[in-house]
Amino acid sequence: MESSPCIAHISDDERSQTVLAHLQNVALLAKSFAHPFSGDEQAELAGLAHDIGKYSDSFQKRLRGLPIRVDHSTAGAVECWGRGQPFAAFAVAGHHGGLPDGGSQTDGPDQTTLWGRIKRKEWGLLEPYEAWMQEVMLPKTEVPDFTERSGSEWVFFTRMLYSCLVDADFLDTEAFMEGQSRERYQTSIEQLWNKLQDYISGWFPPEGELNRQRCKILEQCIQEGETRAPGLFSLTVPTGGGKTVASLAFALTHAKQHGLKRVIYVIPYTSIIEQTAEVFREILGVENVLEHHSNVLYDLDRAADPHTISLAKATENWDIPVVVTTAVQFFESLYACRSSQCRKLHNIAGSVVIFDEAQMLPIPYLRPCVWAISQLVKRYGISAVLCTATQPALKPIFREFLPQVPVQELCPPDTCQWDLFRRVTFRQTGCLTWDELTAQLNAHDQVLCIVNTRKAAQEIYGQLDRAGSFHLSTLMCPSHRKVQLREIRRRLKEGLPCRVVSTSLIEAGVDVDFPAVFREIAGLDSILQAAGRCNREGRRSAEESVVHIFKGEEKAPPLFSTAIGAGKAAMARYADIASPEAIHTYFSELLDLKGCDAQDKERILPLIQSEFFPFRKVAERFHLIDSPTRTVYIPWEEGANLVEQLRTGGGGRELFRKLGQYGVSVYEQHFAALEAAGDLEVLENGAAILRNPALYSDTTGLSLEADSGKGLFI
Structure with a gap:
């Protein structure tokens, strides 16, 4: 009598899917996902092998309700490893719990490394699963040629292969x-x-x-998109030159010309993303643009809205024509080990990826970021565009990692005037005390002042005329x-008094237009970002739109000292900063002052090169935003x-995402003082709620003093 087939899944309505059907379906899908980077055979092997542990009697009993734990992932990894296929072995071993570290041959079977897990078979610690051989034939596969070059490329390829399998x-x-x-998205490039041609036709x-001049830049980008072969590009456009639409025009033209499948925008700050995504939705339609970052909420309670559900699902794997995301989301996914983060990676291959404000990549992770971009260009069929006026500073690093691929400028200086x-x-105005500064600010009807610390912002605001x-x-x-910014924009538009003192958060692409700006001395990049908030719409002459650069009465925070030093050197040398x-x-x-080591402070690249597939160690070290802060939720x-x-x-994920709009990040010493004064309620799950509402002001936010009155100089 024939035995009943082994089951992989049982649905809520009691339907069953056989292991064989599941393995064949996954193998076919994974193979198609890996095709753009020649990983077809490896992906097919991983797909067929990933769940063969489900052929064990123990797993079948568990599926039918027996409360036992079964390791079903290691079996497929063992079979791949035994066939000399380590990349597929890693992908299979991690398809549920995340990519493991490789470890060493001395690891025992109790270790979670791949070496340790492989030993579980020889130690007899895996449930027998030999029934797979009656149904499944694992194919013989060849490793892609490029994976023979270096261990670091092996690690990158394995993570991309893993992405294909888990998705x-x-x-x-x-x-x-x-x-x-x-349902797959039907809109083609x-x-x-x-749609873009229709949008710009009226221009x-x-x-x-x-x-x-803007149209010359736009036409240049369209022409370059048609004629350039895929590769590495820079796009240097003056502020006000229409960079957002011009870069999209290049990306869509280039993708259409070369059969690339999507456009991904990588932007440093969420405030820029929200504006950029809104422009793209207006041009391309809301159904074709995914805005993916921590501040976007897709409310799945609205089940009647299929569009919202589609976008929510697209956040999982980026299967949508246009993605607008943060540098944090993009690069941390490329160095992650968990399936939820890595699942989208294969959809980066064969895309146009535009890095807006590329100079804002954090210096402590600059080399790993540039190396990742280089790998994507070199092996995974992407065209990368660095939208920045500072590309020459990054050029030596790209030349090191991509010596055969030059950085090509899409918009040479002679394109426009x-x-x-x-x-x-x-105008450099020297030293100003806070009293002198506020006197000058109060003399303006509309003015923006940007300072380096939150403490300074609160002190200066306290001395400003309250009206406006x-x-x-x-x-x-x-x-x-957001509420404050809406009111600020309204007053600016209506010509009402509007004096704003802010930290650097307003520099990151926030769309405001002041006739005058004061900027405390900082790095030159911050000063130029601040200048982008002055005469933004070009309604006034440059001569009457002054950016005042001053030194405040506080000593600059140590974090800014190197950037300030480099900025002073550049400003002393050039009349036109x-x-x-x-x-x-x-x-x-x-970059010279920081030094090469500071561009990879966690030693990510040496770790990848020196250890055997250290996926978890790398994921633990790679965090673009790595400040020692705690979140306090505000009942505002x-x-x-x-x-x-x-x-x-x-405490579900959806609740915490909504709470993100009401969270304030504070340094450890601030958090400790608030907690010691009884101003916080810390829940069992570690979440902290502001207990004392008197410490949150409708004008300045959370006080820098706990209820004890202790000042916190941050």
């Missing part, structure tokens, strides 16, 4: 459990290109000299800042209801 596994399981496959013929885009005059004055800093929760030459000098000086406005849900036992 295929999730998709097939989801399709079976829900009774239908996920050519259709998106046509021609351009009216006015500025618009003529840069001087026409000059909108401000810089505003404070912005990260001591205010994001929802509160916004020139490409000054910017290049600044970043070259900054709508946040009060969310905080109450948290207090009464809520």
